[in-house]
Amino acid sequence: MAQQEVRAVYEDGRLYVLDPVNLAEGEQVRLMILSERERTRAALGDLLVEPEPDTGDAVDEAGLLAEIDAALQGRVPLSETIIQERQKGP
Numbered sequence: 001m002a003q004q005e006v007r008a009v010y011e012d013g014r015l016y017v018l019d020p021v022n023l024a025e026g027e028q029v030r031l032m033i034l035s036e037r038e039r040t041r042a043a044l045g046d047l048l049v050e051p052e053p054d055t056g057d058a059v060d061e062a063g064l065l066a067e068i069d070a071a072l073q074g075r076v077p078l079s080e081t082i083i084q085e086r087q088k089g090p
Contacts, residue, residue: 002022006018006019007019
């Protein structure tokens with residue numbers, strides 16, 4: 001038998017299959033039950049990255065802004081670049 005993925009709902013102590021299945025009468029199957037969240041995590045696999053735990057260290061926002069300002073010194077703002085490109089046209 002080929003592997004099938006089907007949706008089901010659990011109600012009153014029973015599992016009800018919501019999708020058609022290709023099974024012979026009396027055929028035994030093995031189930032792996034995944035919540036929608038677990039199924040999504042399994043499908044995305046390595047694409048998901050767990051966030052690093054908060055160390056409680058405060059961010060020096062003023063220092064960070066000063067560093068960004070220094071790096072952008074003398075450069076044309078992105079908004080101005082976009083406006084100029086739109087004025088030139090394709």
